[in-house]
Amino acid sequence: MNYFEIPGLHQPIAQLMMGTDYYKPELLDTVGKLLDEYVELGGNAVDSAYIYGGGNSEETIGLWLESRGNRDKIIVLTKGAHHNANGPRVNKQAIDEEFAVSLKRLRTDYVDLYALHRDDPNVPVGPIIEALNEHIAAGRMRAIGVSNWSHQRIQEANDYAAARGLVGFSFSSPNLSLAKPNEPFWAGCISADADACAWHREKQLPLLSWSSQARGFFTGLFTPEVRDNADLVRVFYSDDNWERYRRAEQLGKERGVSTIQIALAYVLNQPFPTSALIGPKNSAELQSCHDATSIKLTDAELTWLDLSGER
Known part of the structure; x- marks a missing residue:
């Protein structure tokens, strides 16, 4: 397992983070064993959110942490202030309540990492930063970040924090994958484009990628002719992405690894700190992800894989 630093944390964070959106207490025996295997492989970070499973995800993580007595060893990321049926909720009251x-x-x-789940560009960054800093000062949050915010808004917020001696955002969690989305998977979600990646490279701000393996696009279960997954077709089916798939498959055969492992390695080998949020359902999938962490890709291979050198 590989690790990197996030300011505010008391230990390095693993490049693979366990996504837990499908967790629920009745699955504790199954997912608990999978989390134990993840820890045995060197993993130390779990990702959740206030809205996941109506609270089931956070409940399950809490039960696992309590039963294992390992809270001080596990980096917990949770998210809040997601919009609801009434609209955006990026405000102090929603943050505090959730x-x-x-x-x-x-x-x-406390949580090690706290992220605002969505953005509301109509809300000034100042009150948001100040509200989160209250929790940092009280020891309830160790580091703060965002999910699905543009890099321009992150920079604005961090400029505000720096000018006032406050703690800014120390990580971002958009989508980043070898397959580039035609449109957001969910309305309002953000994928890191070339400009965002250039900004992350300049700032060296850690990026924690959700849907890092493009929701199974590289598993081999899909082809241009197989179109029964409407969301995957809508978001990831394109001539360029099928060419990226072909190149990942070719490089995988040359390296003796799978296509999806090359796709995961693409995320983990960016020229800035990255972590991939993974959602393995069994030991084999977890081991496949872990093995991908040892794959090293050059800058030339990265640009060849994602076609960026041909634009």
């Missing part, structure tokens, strides 16, 4: 519930579900008095 975060209090998240802590209770997680059976802890």
Whole structure:
């Protein structure tokens, strides 16, 4: 397992983070064993959110942490302030209310990483940064970041924080994958494009990628002719992405690894700190992801894979 630093954390974070959106307490025996295997492989970070499973994800993580007695060894990321049926909720009241519930579900008095789940560009960054800094000062959050924010908004927020001696965002969690989306998988979600990646490279701000393996696009279960997954077709089916698939398959055969492992290695070998949020359902899938962390790709291979050198 490979690791990198996020300012505010007391330990390095693994490049593979366990995604837990499908977790629920009745699955604790199954997912608990999978989490144990992940830890045995060197993993130390789990990702959740206030809205995942109506709270089931956070509840399950809390039960696992309590039963294993390993809270101090596990980096917990949770997210909040996602919009609801009434619209955006990026405000102090929503953050405070949801975060209090998240802590209770997680059976802890702090989280290592806290991210705003969505953005509301109509809300000034100042009050948001100030609200989050209250939790940092109280020891309830160790580091703050965002999911699905543009890099321009992150920079604005960090400029505000720096000018006032406050803690800014120390990580971002958009989508980043070898397959480039035609449109957002969910409305309002952000994928890191070339400009965003250039900004991350300049700032060396860690990027924690969701859907890092393009929701199974590289598994071999899909072809241009297989179109029964409407969302995958809508988001990832394109001539360029099928060419990226072909190149990942070719490089995988040359390296003796699978196509999807090359796709994961693409995320993990960016010229800035990255972590991939993974959602393995069994030991074999977890081991496949772990093995991909040892694949090293050159800058030339990265640009060849994603076609960026041909634009």
